[in-house]
Amino acid sequence: xxxxxxxxxxxxxxxxxxxxxxxxxxxxxxxxxxxxxxxxxxxxxxxxxxxxxxxxxxxxxxxxxxxxxxxxxxxxxxxxxxxxxxxxxxxxxxxxxxxxxxxxxxxxxxxxxxxxxx
Numbered sequence: 001x002x003x004x005x006x007x008x009x010x011x012x013x014x015x016x017x018x019x020x021x022x023x024x025x026x027x028x029x030x031x032x033x034x035x036x037x038x039x040x041x042x043x044x045x046x047x048x049x050x051x052x053x054x055x056x057x058x059x060x061x062x063x064x065x066x067x068x069x070x071x072x073x074x075x076x077x078x079x080x081x082x083x084x085x086x087x088x089x090x091x092x093x094x095x096x097x098x099x100x101x102x103x104x105x106x107x108x109x110x111x112x113x114x115x116x117x118x
Contacts, residue, residue: 014040026106026113030065033110041108045100052097053108055083060109070114073102 008023014036020028025041027033038057042049049057059079063071073091081089098105106113 012037012040022113024107024113027110028112030061030110030112033061037110038108041110045104045108047098047104047108050097052080052084052088056080056094056097056105057109060105060111064109064111070102070106070111076102076105 009028010021010023010025012019012021017032017034017036019032019037022028025044027037027041039049042053047053056076056079059076060071063075073094077089077091077094080094087093094105095101098108100107103114
């Protein structure tokens with residue numbers, strides 16, 4: 001049994017825009033991402049976004065768009081450490097922001113689901 005159905009997509013309508021998501025709620029087209037879908041996905045994940053969340057989301061998007069690969073958590077925590085200090089630049093702190101881990105952060109950032117992700 002597959003962990004997700006690649007043939008099952010859903011449409012979410014917010015304001016006057018429609019977003020195509022897969023059955024795990026990952027955005028199909030990264031270019032469709034905006035604040036509306038970001039906030040909707042965060043609310044669905046029960047995450048109240050803060051400046052640290054916004055920094056990580058923006059870092060993930062830029063890194064993915066520039067490199068065409070999903071960033072590793074170590075790169076994210078190093079960037080957070082540089083921006084917010086030693087105490088916030090840890091994997092443990094990252095998980096206080098995104099309890100579902102890096103894949104939850106990818107989802108809210110509108111980054112497509114990894115092939116190995118369930």
